[in-house]
Amino acid sequence: MTSTTAPRTPPTTSTAASGISSGAPTVADVGPAVVLGANQYGKAEVRLVRVTRDSARHEIEDLTVTTQLRGEALADSYLVGDNAKVVATDTQKNTVYAFARDGVGAPEDFLTRLADHFTGEFDWITGGRFGALAHSWGRIVTDASGETSEGGVGHDHAFVRGGTETRTALVVVDGDRRWVVAGLEDLTVLKSTGSEFHGFPRDRYTTLVETDDRILATSVTARWRYTDETVEAARTPGAVDFDALYERVRAVLLATFADVHSLALQQTLYAMGRRAIEEVDAVAEVRFSMPNKHHFLVDLAPFGLDNPGEVFYAADRPYGLIDGAVIRAGVAEAPAAWDAVTPFV
């Protein structure tokens, strides 16, 4: 695009963050001044499966890991193709696998190890975005009792992939500041009663019938940010039990969805976040995105049948989409953490 109003200036190459000119001529001799904006780079979606086989009863950990590095010194790779500071994305991938040799554990801890490594090993790497999806596997139960030779329940080394639900983890580093954001995606839940929706405004385009008994179904995407105290404590390996925190928050979200008599999905969302913050001290803030998976009662009258709330059409799309954040009063905001939740650019 060309501008008819902007003055023609000599080419400028610099970083937006520093305003420091690289000094290297890289672009045509004429044209608008251009600066490099925010940037990060790394290896996306490294598929990592680790089998722990120190007994006959194996354990399986399955992660999709993304590492992205940041630092002002990386600007020259964008500006002039100088790779002197570019820790190759291939190296980043190898590091993920190499670190898994020592064990994975809670994804937040694994990502913390990676973050510490990249920012410690390479002094020009001053931050980054380190994310993981944790895919769940359960043991296959092969007989009625489920007992195995090892005495546990389920098969020693045969697994079935869990539901579509995925645990998410993210560690964001910016110099001395650090945030840990946990979460889950695709946690699909449904209530067959205990949900109403009425009292909404009506105009000439409104056809929705008010209801005091409907199906409420959603697929929860939730992200929760841990408090600064929790993040600081987690710099000591093993000091924070992120697995236990995850299970507690997940349990609270599910119980609240089940227990709250819903007047709108918006109300349910807020109640879920509120209870998570009230019951788990380590949680500073929860953000949700919840599709309202509509279930419409089918009109069976043309077939001479009634339908007392039993036969529904589960609509695929469009769907309502209800988003919201619930924040512990008094905690500092963390835009840099949330910016990183949605992969940027």
Ligand SMILES: O=c1[nH]c(=O)c2[nH]c(=O)[nH]c2[nH]1
């Ligand atoms: O829980 C709901 N919230 C809405 O905002 C809405 N809008 C709508 O058509 N159905 C619903 N349900």
